[in-house]
Amino acid sequence: MRRDQLLRQVTGLLALCAALALLLLLGMLLAESRPLLGHEAPLGLWRAVWAPSQGVYGLGGLLLGSVLTVGLGLLVAALPGIWLGAWLAELAPTAAGVLVRLAVDALATVPGVVLGFAGLWLLAPLIRTHLGGPGLSLLAGALVLAVAMLPTVVTLTEAALRAQPRAWRDGALALGATRRLALATVLLPAARPRLRGVLALALGRGVGETMALVMVTGNAVALPHSPLDSVRTLTGNLVLEMAYATGVHRSALFVSGLLLLLVTGLCLLVAGAWREEGAA
Amino acid sequence: MSGGWEHLLLNTLALAGLALALALPLALGTAVYLHLFARTRVLRRLLRLGLQLLAAVPSVLIGLLGFWLLVVRLGLGWSLLSGGLTLGIMLLPGLAATTEAALAEVPAGQREASLALGADVAQTLRHVDLPAALPGMLAGVVLAVARAVGETAVVLLTVGTAWGPQGLGGERLLEPGRTLAVELYLLATEGGSAAATWRCALLLVGVGVVATVLTRLLGSRRSA
Numbered sequence: 217m218r219r220d221q222l223l224r225q226v227t228g229l230l231a232l233c234a235a236l237a238l239l240l241l242l243g244m245l246l247a248e249s250r251p252l253l254g255h256e257a258p259l260g261l262w263r264a265v266w267a268p269s270q271g272v273y274g275l276g277g278l279l280l281g282s283v284l285t286v287g288l289g290l291l292v293a294a295l296p297g298i299w300l301g302a303w304l305a306e307l308a309p310t311a312a313g314v315l316v317r318l319a320v321d322a323l324a325t326v327p328g329v330v331l332g333f334a335g336l337w338l339l340a341p342l343i344r345t346h347l348g349g350p351g352l353s354l355l356a357g358a359l360v361l362a363v364a365m366l367p368t369v370v371t372l373t374e375a376a377l378r379a380q381p382r383a384w385r386d387g388a389l390a391l392g393a394t395r396r397l398a399l400a401t402v403l404l405p406a407a408r409p410r411l412r413g414v415l416a417l418a419l420g421r422g423v424g425e426t427m428a429l430v431m432v433t434g435n436a437v438a439l440p441h442s443p444l445d446s447v448r449t450l451t452g453n454l455v456l457e458m459a460y461a462t463g464v465h466r467s468a469l470f471v472s473g474l475l476l477l478l479v480t481g482l483c484l485l486v487a488g489a490w491r492e493e494g495a496a
Numbered sequence: 497m498s499g500g501w502e503h504l505l506l507n508t509l510a511l512a513g514l515a516l517a518l519a520l521p522l523a524l525g526t527a528v529y530l531h532l533f534a535r536t537r538v539l540r541r542l543l544r545l546g547l548q549l550l551a552a553v554p555s556v557l558i559g560l561l562g563f564w565l566l567v568v569r570l571g572l573g574w575s576l577l578s579g580g581l582t583l584g585i586m587l588l589p590g591l592a593a594t595t596e597a598a599l600a601e602v603p604a605g606q607r608e609a610s611l612a613l614g615a616d617v618a619q620t621l622r623h624v625d626l627p628a629a630l631p632g633m634l635a636g637v638v639l640a641v642a643r644a645v646g647e648t649a650v651v652l653l654t655v656g657t658a659w660g661p662q663g664l665g666g667e668r669l670l671e672p673g674r675t676l677a678v679e680l681y682l683l684a685t686e687g688g689s690a691a692a693t694w695r696c697a698l699l700l701v702g703v704g705v706v707a708t709v710l711t712r713l714l715g716s717r718r719s720a
Contacts, residue, residue, distance in 0.1 A: 219616055219618045219619075220616050220617040220618055222618075223528075223532075223617065223618045223621070224529075224532075224533045226525065227525040227526070227528045227529035227532075227533060228529050228533065229525070230521060230522050230524075230525025230526055230529065231525060231526040231529040231530070231534075231543060233522055233525075234522050234523070234525075234526045234546075234547065234550075234588055234589075234592065235543065235546045237550055237561075237585050237588065238546050238549055238550045238553075240561065240565065241550075241553065241557065241558070241561050244560075244561055244564050244565070245557075248564065318708065318709075318712065321708045321711075321712075322704060322705050322708040325639070325642050325643075325646070325703075325704030325705070325707055325708055326646075326700075326701055326704055327645075327646025327647065327648065327677055327700055327704070328646070328648065328649075329646065329648040329677050329678075329680050329681050329684075329700070330646070330680065330697050330700050330701055332681070332684065333680060333684040333693065333697050334697075336684050336685070337684070420552055423554070424552075424553070424554025424555065424556065424557075425554075426554065426555065426556040426648075426649040427648040427649055427681060431681070431684060431685060451554060451556045451649070454556050454560065455556055455559075455649050455652055455653065458560065458563065458653060459652075459653070459656075470560070473556075473557050473560050476554060476556075476557060477553065477554075477557060480552055480553065480554055481549065481552070483552075484548065484549065484552045
């Protein structure tokens with residue numbers, strides 16, 4: 217039994233190291249944020265102007281850029297994603313279901329940088345010629361993000377529907393409903409809290425997406441007046457400026473990282489609460 | 497482009513290898529601890545919550561951590577080593593989750609039979625749990641490698657974009673370099689030859705497709 221004791225201690229230590237990574241991240245963000253938080257009045261952080269060369273570090277515009285892009289992207293991805301997930305869970309013929317799932321899983325492995333390249337090569341020129349503006353825009357970012365979030369929405373929607381008691385569907389079918397009708401009137405309405413949770417999780421993922429957005433949003437710091445204008449997101453700003461930032465500018469980037477962590481953490485918590493409500 | 501093609505692949509593979517070297521032992525230890533030893537509910541929930549949170553952290557923040565801790569504080573500079581270790585942190589929560597799920601799927605009867613025959617927990621783990629969970633764990637590893645290969649933000653922050661050194665010496669690990677994904681980013685945004693850009697993109701998509709098919713053959717689905 218001494219060997220079991222040893223195994224327990226070694227694996228416990230490894231688990232502790234894993235947990236440490238999270239604490240390290242939080243500690244870094246807090247410690248490196250201090251210089252700016254001392255230098256700025258808290259309200260100043262929410263200004264929309266990000267101009268490091270003039271010592272102005274307002275995160276409002278970047279946050280707005282992230283929120284608008286991800287929100288619009290989710291708006292585009294939500295309906296097709298939920299529809300496809302529901303189709304996979306209830307209506308798909310076996311062979312077609314297998315193929316579509318394979319395609320969705322493969323789409324989920326496509327790296328952000330490849331999605332960004334596709335947006336740059338296909339989407340931006342289309343937007344520029346048919347809708348106007350510079351092409352590299354909020355709209356391009358949202359559409360690329362919609363593709364990035366689609367697999368998450370599809371897979372989790374299917375899982376959410378499958379997690380519901382079989383008796384609900386069987387009952388509806390026994391009452392004479394078609395599968396389609398049972399889906400529309402019983403299964404989807406009953407899954408509403410879970411589906412909200414699915415969308416919140418997708419939102420959290422979208423906010424963290426970096427490369428695809430850096431490549432297609434144009435990254436202008438000015439506030440967008442229309443979806444055809446360029447935007448800069450929190451993640452994009454970090455990856456563009458971190459390598460050369462110093463002093464207060466560098467600290468401001470860590471503050472934006474803290475904000476990013478808060479936003480994604482919030483999405484995860486909200487998603488968890490909604491999914492538990494759905495399971496109850 | 498000429499002559500450098502192989503070293504993009506080599507850098508990419510080196511990063512994925514380093515990342516696995518860090519993440520696999522940690523993930524395996526965490527999963528085994530959760531599966532066998534974390535007996536109180538609170539401890540289990542806390543550890544799981546931590547892993548979930550870490551999995552939800554945007555990769556660019558993991559990159560920031562690597563930049564701050566490894567590149568700057570520990571003085572490793574922009575290097576393959578910094579990048580590999582940072583990617584390891586990124587892969588850790590996903591690997592731990594797939595490993596734990598694979599362990600949880602081993603029928604309890606098999607474990608109990610082994611324990612009843614007088615084997616201790618460590619022997620049971622080595623001869624019963626781990627062999628039975630191997631396909632599921634491998635599927636997790638395959639997906640992790642695909643993620644490491646496609647990751648760009650972390651690599652930009654920790655390995656840089658330098659058209660890296662040739663050759664294969666161990667000292668290369670402390671030098672900056674460029675991976676396939678970063679090459680695609682630079683080609684696409686700074687305008688490179690169309691052929692090279694497409695070759696990069698197709699290779700990266702190909703890795704993902706192969707990984708998806710492999711996971712399916714190993715009998716498990718990506719856990720989203």
